[in-house]
Amino acid sequence: MNEVLSYSIADAVKASGVGRSFLYEQIKAGKLKARKLGRRTLILAADLQSWLAALPKI
Template sequence: MLRPTMEKLGLTVPEAAALSSLGQTSIYKAIKEGRLRIRKYGTRTIITRTDLASFLENLPDEPEE
């Protein structure tokens, strides 16, 4: 039985991008810079919901004017 994306524990890059409202390019950039942790299973790249949430929570606040 397949789980809807909202319930999955592990996300693909496209799913993580859609769930976070970021583009796939931004997700790949964060991975390359070491700011977003990934897991590998064979050739699959998996981003856990916890790691995605932590990445988003640690983004800088909007600067005050």
């Protein structure tokens, strides 16, 4: 079972291809759900996928 359950901000940036500050803006705006574990900010894989799927299509 090597399925990724959550991403750190740095890993979410790599996985999604968007910038770090943009991710933080989306979290602050409530558009992307994030969780705190101690000092770490984690984004669940399902939340990242849902957020990416909801982005406008071109």
